[in-house]
Amino acid sequence: MRAVVFERYGEPAEVREVADPTPAEHGVVVRVEATGLCRSDWHGWMGHDPDITLPHVPGHELAGVIEAVGARVTGHRPGDRVTVPFVCACGSCPACAAGDQQVCERQTQPGFTHWGSFAQYVALDHAEVNLVPVPPELSFATAASLGCRFATAFRAVVAQGRAAPGEWVAVHGCGGVGLSAVMIAAASGARVVAVDVSPAALDLARKFGAAECVDASAVADPAQAVRELTGGGAHLSLDALGSPGTCAASVDGLRRRGRHVQVGLLPSPDGTTPVPMTRVIALELELLGSHGMAAHAYPPLLELVRAGVLRPDLLVTSTIALDAAPSALAAMGSAPGQGVTVIEPWA
Ligand SMILES: [Zn+2]
Ligand SMILES: [Zn+2]
Numbered sequence: 167m168r169a170v171v172f173e174r175y176g177e178p179a180e181v182r183e184v185a186d187p188t189p190a191e192h193g194v195v196v197r198v199e200a201t202g203l204c205r206s207d208w209h210g211w212m213g214h215d216p217d218i219t220l221p222h223v224p225g226h227e228l229a230g231v232i233e234a235v236g237a238r239v240t241g242h243r244p245g246d247r248v249t250v251p252f253v254c255a256c257g258s259c260p261a262c263a264a265g266d267q268q269v270c271e272r273q274t275q276p277g278f279t280h281w282g283s284f285a286q287y288v289a290l291d292h293a294e295v296n297l298v299p300v301p302p303e304l305s306f307a308t309a310a311s312l313g314c315r316f317a318t319a320f321r322a323v324v325a326q327g328r329a330a331p332g333e334w335v336a337v338h339g340c341g342g343v344g345l346s347a348v349m350i351a352a353a354s355g356a357r358v359v360a361v362d363v364s365p366a367a368l369d370l371a372r373k374f375g376a377a378e379c380v381d382a383s384a385v386a387d388p389a390q391a392v393r394e395l396t397g398g399g400a401h402l403s404l405d406a407l408g409s410p411g412t413c414a415a416s417v418d419g420l421r422r423r424g425r426h427v428q429v430g431l432l433p434s435p436d437g438t439t440p441v442p443m444t445r446v447i448a449l450e451l452e453l454l455g456s457h458g459m460a461a462h463a464y465p466p467l468l469e470l471v472r473a474g475v476l477r478p479d480l481l482v483t484s485t486i487a488l489d490a491a492p493s494a495l496a497a498m499g500s501a502p503g504q505g506v507t508v509i510e511p512w513a
Pocket of ligand 1: 255256257260267270272273
């Protein structure tokens with residue numbers, strides 16, 4: 167099969183022929199019809215993810231058709247349309263037993279712990295726990311965007327963030343996950359303040375339901391701008407980019423007893439970042455993380471997509487072939503781009 171491979175961190179990846187994967191006993195091989203290009207792939211390529219070993223094939227936001235199933239897989243057949251959460255769970259550890267597959271103790275992540283979906287085929291473990299059927303009316307490109315960014319934003323806003331109608335929700339960073347969060351928070355009845363340094367990203371945020379926008383490149387203190395627009399601060403705020411600046415601004419833009427959810431990965435190798443803890447104490451803020459979403463939590467999301475309340479299809483702004491993936495991957499660092507780019511490995 168053809169796949170995007172890199173041999174060294176931060177040096178150009180290339181498209182080449184590699185061996186086709188085979189399914190584990192409990193796993194499947196999926197023919198990849200669409201796979202999203204995500205900033206997490208760029209972090210992996212830059213060497214920020216300790217799970218990656220070289221040479222490596224990135225890609226974790228995929229949808230496709232089951233090509234082969236392992237001997238112990240009974241619930242899925244070749245030909246089934248499927249997607250997966252980017253966190254693939256083991257199904258048997260204490261976290262999985264509690265229903266928290268998104269923080270599984272023995273998780274695998276395609277494109278991080280093993281070769282991913284910037285390829286014509288990808289192997290996925292523990293199929294019974296992780297595969298999500300893709301309804302026929304959902305395109306593969308749209309389904310691919312669910313696995314990481316849209317599902318992550320859904321859990322961050324709805325489950326972890328507990329967004330309620332009438333609340334102010336600030337979203338710092340309006341790339342793929344941020345725009346997803348804007349759309350989901352607006353659909354939840356919240357009033358959304360979108361924050362980004364790109365006017366084009368803010369235009370998209372407005373289109374997807376943001377009531378207010380803050381151009382962080384044009385104001386001295388984005389958090390203060392959020393507090394002014396929201397009459398004292400957001401009830402819920404997300405760092406959807408993942409940087410020391412957006413993390414701190416998200417916490418600083420909250421009102422008393424507000425909730426911050428960290429969604430974007432932090433780029434330093436150890437993931438540590440300064441947080442204004444004085445404000446956390448004085449205002450009794452909550453700090454939360456959000457790490458994907460378990461496969462069993464997808465049905466309510468898919469129902470909102472089917473009903474047209476949520477439109478992840480609108481987030482897909484470009485579709486590229488596998489040959490264009492290496493340069494697009496490299497560009498994610500300096501220009502994360504507007505919306506979601508989807509790679510079609512068979513195009
Ligand atoms: Zn587990
Ligand atoms: Zn992703």
